[in-house]
Amino acid sequence: MITENKIFENLNFITESTLRKEITDNCKILSFEKGDTIVREGQYVKILPVVLTGAIRVFQTKEDREILLYYVMPGETCMMSLSACFFNNQSPSKAVAASPTEILAVPARLITTWQTKYASWNNFVIRTFKSRYDELLDTFESVVFEHIDQRVMEYLQDRRDKQEKSRIKISHQQLANELGTTRVVISRILKQFELSGKLVLHRAEIELL
Amino acid sequence: MITENKIFENLNFITESTLRKEITDNCKILSFEKGDTIVREGQYVKILPVVLTGAIRVFQTKEDREILLYYVMPGETCMMSLSACFFNNQSPSKAVAASPTEILAVPARLITTWQTKYASWNNFVIRTFKSRYDELLDTFESVVFEHIDQRVMEYLQDRRDKQEKSRIKISHQQLANELGTTRVVISRILKQFELSGKLVLHRAEIELL
DNA sequence: AGGAAACGGTATCAAATGATACACAAGGCA
DNA sequence: TGCCTTGTGTATCATTTGATACCGTTTCCT
Numbered sequence: 001m002i003t004e005n006k007i008f009e010n011l012n013f014i015t016e017s018t019l020r021k022e023i024t025d026n027c028k029i030l031s032f033e034k035g036d037t038i039v040r041e042g043q044y045v046k047i048l049p050v051v052l053t054g055a056i057r058v059f060q061t062k063e064d065r066e067i068l069l070y071y072v073m074p075g076e077t078c079m080m081s082l083s084a085c086f087f088n089n090q091s092p093s094k095a096v097a098a099s100p101t102e103i104l105a106v107p108a109r110l111i112t113t114w115q116t117k118y119a120s121w122n123n124f125v126i127r128t129f130k131s132r133y134d135e136l137l138d139t140f141e142s143v144v145f146e147h148i149d150q151r152v153m154e155y156l157q158d159r160r161d162k163q164e165k166s167r168i169k170i171s172h173q174q175l176a177n178e179l180g181t182t183r184v185v186i187s188r189i190l191k192q193f194e195l196s197g198k199l200v201l202h203r204a205e206i207e208l209l
Numbered sequence: 210m211i212t213e214n215k216i217f218e219n220l221n222f223i224t225e226s227t228l229r230k231e232i233t234d235n236c237k238i239l240s241f242e243k244g245d246t247i248v249r250e251g252q253y254v255k256i257l258p259v260v261l262t263g264a265i266r267v268f269q270t271k272e273d274r275e276i277l278l279y280y281v282m283p284g285e286t287c288m289m290s291l292s293a294c295f296f297n298n299q300s301p302s303k304a305v306a307a308s309p310t311e312i313l314a315v316p317a318r319l320i321t322t323w324q325t326k327y328a329s330w331n332n333f334v335i336r337t338f339k340s341r342y343d344e345l346l347d348t349f350e351s352v353v354f355e356h357i358d359q360r361v362m363e364y365l366q367d368r369r370d371k372q373e374k375s376r377i378k379i380s381h382q383q384l385a386n387e388l389g390t391t392r393v394v395i396s397r398i399l400k401q402f403e404l405s406g407k408l409v410l411h412r413a414e415i416e417l418l
Numbered sequence: 419a420g421g422a423a424a425c426g427g428t429a430t431c432a433a434a435t436g437a438t439a440c441a442c443a444a445g446g447c448a
Numbered sequence: 449t450g451c452c453t454t455g456t457g458t459a460t461c462a463t464t465t466g467a468t469a470c471c472g473t474t475t476c477c478t
Binding site: 380381382392393396397399400410412413 | 424425426427428
């Protein structure tokens with residue numbers, strides 16, 4: 001079936017055929033446009049979104065500031081929702097589709113059931129907890145011990161390594177929102193980097209050298 | 210037996226008697242003096258420490274700066290070790306006994322076994338992942354969006370609420386190490402708070418009003 | 419008692435970051 | 449074409465935080 005292909009080509013770590021059947025029987029696919037809000041701050045979460053295509057941006061806000069927590073990529077799920085589902089909690093952060101995105105919506109009640117029943121699902125859950133924690137700890141360390149200019153450079157290098165292109169499409173405002181600072185600060189820092197020959201600035205695009 | 214009492218009076222969430230037996234058969238109790246290092250940064254972790262008495266302080270360091278991640282209290286375990294055990298990883302942070310501390314040392318290999326076998330253990334694992342994540346996220350938010358003076362006040366109020374005493378035994382240097390800043394900064398802020406009548410300073414002790 | 423170590427107060431200066439304001443350019447769209 | 453939105457450069461000033469230095473006090477240890 002066409003639907004099953006779409007699901008399991010990104011969820012190939014799910015090996016048990018009985019689990020595959022449970023998934024197709026109990027879950028549905030939801031689609032979001034770029035910019036759509038998937039989870040609001042403080043929302044009670046009833047489903048676990050597993051990304052099939054696209055990406056979800058999870059971030060924190062305070063007044064007009066934002067800071068990125070992480071992106072949920074295909075085959076991954078959202079830490080917030082996962083822990084919120086386990087304990088019927090509110091999500092502490094916002095989640096927005098970073099591009100046109102399709103998710104597999106897993107009903108909250110099945111998460112724990114499957115976890116005791118299927119090794120691969122349990123693995124998925126544990127792996128999510130662990131990698132999201134490590135990620136957050138990493139970001140935490142940067143925020144605590146590093147200056148913004150280093151964080152900017154690391155962010156750009158990280159992006160470059162992931163996309164394997166040295167031109168990164170992002171505006172100064174967006175970059176500020178990723179790092180929890182303001183546009184002016186970013187513009188100032190980027191200009192310094194350009195003057196010292198580390199990168200070249202284009203409109204809404206940064207070219208690392 | 211006296212040992213079993215010591216173990217399970219703090220681990221009363223472990224209900225299965227078979228699991229209790231496995232614990233007494235396979236685990237041992239380790240004792241640490243205040244200040245003893247339990248896990249070094251970058252160490253491979255072979256056992257999961259579950260605190261029976263005392264407390265473990267888990268924190269990050271960079272040069273001469275420190276910042277608190279969390280305390281592991283009786284009946285709790287350390288997130289780092291847990292995730293390090295699951296994936297045979299290095300611990301990203303340091304752990305030190307905050308007071309004379311006894312731990313139950315669970316061999317790493319049993320963590321996953323028990324997790325699929327015993328509901329209460331699985332619960333313990335998931336609960337640990339979740340609460341440590343929430344804690345870290347909370348600290349993260351403070352560091353990103355708040356000024357140090359607010360963080361100092363929140364730290365003190367938090368301590369007061371936990372110990373139910375308005376006199377908090379802590380030196381300025383220790384407080385700086387909890388919050389990732391320096392002694393002079395803390396002294397300055399505390400003096401402001403004292404002048405504005407929010408607290409009274411004593412030697413190595415802060416009295417909240 | 420005497421000295422070392424820990425603790426805290428404070429002044430001075432520097433650096434990092436933030437806030438505000440304004441100007442101009444590029445691109446989209448009616 | 450003309451206008452509006454978005455993106456960027458940059459100056460000025462304020463605030464926050466950090467670094468350093470020096471001093472006096474308290475506590476601990478021998």
